[in-house]
Amino acid sequence: MAPPRGRRRSPIVTLSSDLGSVYSAQIKAVLARSIDPARVIELTSDLPAHGIMEGAFLLRAMAGGFPAGTIHLAVVDPGVGGRRAAVVFECRDGSCLVGPDNGLLFPLAEELGRPRAFSIDPARVGVHTRVGTTFDGRDLFAPAVVRLALGGEAEEVGPPLEPSVLRLPRATHRPRGATGEVLHVDRFGNLITNIPSRWIPAGTRRVSSRIGRRLREAPWVSSYEALAPGSMGVLGSSFGTVEISARERRAADALGATPGTGVVLTWTGGRRRGSIGK
Amino acid sequence: MAPPRGRRRSPIVTLSSDLGSVYSAQIKAVLARSIDPARVIELTSDLPAHGIMEGAFLLRAMAGGFPAGTIHLAVVDPGVGGRRAAVVFECRDGSCLVGPDNGLLFPLAEELGRPRAFSIDPARVGVHTRVGTTFDGRDLFAPAVVRLALGGEAEEVGPPLEPSVLRLPRATHRPRGATGEVLHVDRFGNLITNIPSRWIPAGTRRVSSRIGRRLREAPWVSSYEALAPGSMGVLGSSFGTVEISARERRAADALGATPGTGVVLTWTGGRRRGSIGK
Amino acid sequence: MAPPRGRRRSPIVTLSSDLGSVYSAQIKAVLARSIDPARVIELTSDLPAHGIMEGAFLLRAMAGGFPAGTIHLAVVDPGVGGRRAAVVFECRDGSCLVGPDNGLLFPLAEELGRPRAFSIDPARVGVHTRVGTTFDGRDLFAPAVVRLALGGEAEEVGPPLEPSVLRLPRATHRPRGATGEVLHVDRFGNLITNIPSRWIPAGTRRVSSRIGRRLREAPWVSSYEALAPGSMGVLGSSFGTVEISARERRAADALGATPGTGVVLTWTGGRRRGSIGK
DSSP: OOOOOOOOSSOOEEEEESSHHHHHHHHHHHHHTTSOGGGEEEEESOSOTTOHHHHHHHHHHHHTTSOTTOEEEEEOOTTTTSSOOEEEEEOTTSOEEEEESSSTTHHHHHHHOSOEEEEOOGGGGTOOOOSOSSOHIIIIIHHHHHHHHTTOOGGGGSOBOOOOOOOOOOOEEETTEEEEEEEEEOTTOOEEEEEEGGGSOTTOOEEEEEETTEEEEEEBOSOGGGSOTTOEEEEEOTTSEEEEEETTBOHHHHHTOOTTOEEEEEEESSOOTTOOOO | OOOOOOOOSSOOEEEEESSHHHHHHHHHHHHHTTSOGGGEEEEESOSOTTOHHHHHHHHHHHHTTSOTTOEEEEEOOTTTTSSOOEEEEEOTTSOEEEEESSSTTHHHHHHHOSOEEEEOOGGGGTOOOOSOSSOHIIIIIHHHHHHHHTTOOGGGGSOBOOOOOOOOOOOEEETTEEEEEEEEEOTTOOEEEEEEGGGSOTTOOEEEEEETTEEEEEEBOSOGGGSOTTOEEEEEOTTSEEEEEETTBOHHHHHTOOTTOEEEEEEESSOOTTOOOO | OOOOOOOOSSOOEEEEESSHHHHHHHHHHHHHTTSOGGGEEEEESOSOTTOHHHHHHHHHHHHTTSOTTOEEEEEOOTTTTSSOOEEEEEOTTSOEEEEESSSTTHHHHHHHOSOEEEEOOGGGGTOOOOSOSSOHIIIIIHHHHHHHHTTOOGGGGSOBOOOOOOOOOOOEEETTEEEEEEEEEOTTOOEEEEEEGGGSOTTOOEEEEEETTEEEEEEBOSOGGGSOTTOEEEEEOTTSEEEEEETTBOHHHHHTOOTTOEEEEEEESSOOTTOOOO
């Protein structure tokens, strides 16, 4: 069954990439030749270079909040010019996602729900000649976005595709603890993990963290301000997962952690399962 | 007396923060669900991390030039989740400022004139649940901006507030000189001080600068071009204050200066007060 | 003969500079006081500081793709406040370019065709007082853009000007090779040269590159994926010129190359001129 269509005649188009502003501007130029630039919102051109996993996590966090029917163009594409397909996902709410079929768009597509995937055929989006083979964002994805923004259906861009699956690593719940990993180091050097904050029981006071090979104990707090300057703490991040931070200092540097670094948490002071709290 | 209201039905909304593009994009998503994204202008997501004083100075310089009735959302917020209030200022021209009540918005509010401050009550801007406690920009300030942009009055967001006062440090005029400090290091490494350029008398030829513990003499010039490559000079900056620069080199690095570094200037060659001619 | 005019009543305005977001925001403020901010697109505020040649190359690549009648404001302006003029170019398609007359705009103006240049007279664009002498982007170019965006003709901003000529260095074709230079190091550390990709004959398999004083041989490939991780290759860039890259590594760092570094290529395996088949 085809999903219901929520796409408007003049949808919002978002841009997210690791391309930097100069390449991203060339995508904006292609869009501006056909659609109203007032509808185009750059989310970021500054995703970690070549970081498909981290990019997929951030894209979902940024783009997931946009209205039904939005078109999201995303590029983290180390395989450009090679064998990976170019994909359009159409989701339950009529949102469309356009980019490389390397997993980058997959977690967002799943979150938006009931995705149908199509392989972009250059000829079907009006692309007959190419300047090079290294910039599909400008030369293929942007023309596909134009087609969709002007009212084209996702299935018109090319044949159905079995998309590449990328699932973000999931954390494991253990008694009084959890095992997971760092998904993202944010601008402040905070470590954003994949461990759901709701796993931390009410009343937890301290959390022991093994991050890579370093073991630290730190308080479970609800603000950076609750920490002494420079000292470490564990918080519920704005992504809904556990965050390891240092007050006005870069925890990532202090701990030598990067996306992919393993994290083992053990908490103390909270209610045990089934116990009757205070 | 209530200030006159200049707010339009569909005001411009500006965004300024130290959040980086990925967090800032999540604010844009909240706004895009309710207001026309064509009205939203990102000024910067790249203010110095945690730099409230420098951020306040830059915010005033950026946002002060916008039309009457603009809504400015600003975030430099190391105290998020803690005791500081969330504030809406409404100013003489109907402009509203939304952000943490940590002083960041205060110099801008004073410049815009006759500010009235209100504490944001989450329930009154439609916020009943929160993902975490670390991102009020997305979870509290953006909903408040939406309320205002859709025509709400500032006093509807919550009760009146006695706001936190932050006054930018002022320079002191001395005979043939001035004492002040660096407020901002710009992208080129130029030192922007708080010493008004108009204090430098006409005819001044050279300025001796003690910056931190380093003493330099440099010409008073009106362009970088007047300097030999790499050499230092003193200019009237675009902020209306004295700037210390090195031609196509980073003066901040050469002098080891950062925001807060003290600056003592002594000028020579200009007219003395009351003297005639040069 | 005057060029035909394609300018619309409410043209797109693009911004490109090396100013960083804080100074660029002050340009946006001036524009927002007079024209619809929905028409203003920031291309970049992150051009290499003081890099007129690289900026000219990138500006042409970014702005050249915009619709007829667009107004492009560009600032890479180490000579601000000095003797260089301020210029408006009007081109064949009605596009206008506004910025310093230091060559930055020249390659774009030539590409857009039949440029006529005018020197900006501050009084004629409504500028009578100035805060300082270091920020013509805000204080002179932006008012000129406003004048043009509101329907003013280019010749109204000031008298005709013989503009400063800047020609991007051209590569030289040699038998089975070419001599050129690096014009741009992109965000990924790829070296973008000025050697046209179409000079590489069909069937070329390997390219020997002398970059500065280092000699390397690398395969001629059509995707980064064709390279072993970390190893080097030569590709046709998205600028239409030869690019030297390393897979998921910064070729510029590995080779010590910057804009201006000389490049000598020799290719093997392709068809010789006049030969039949491979």
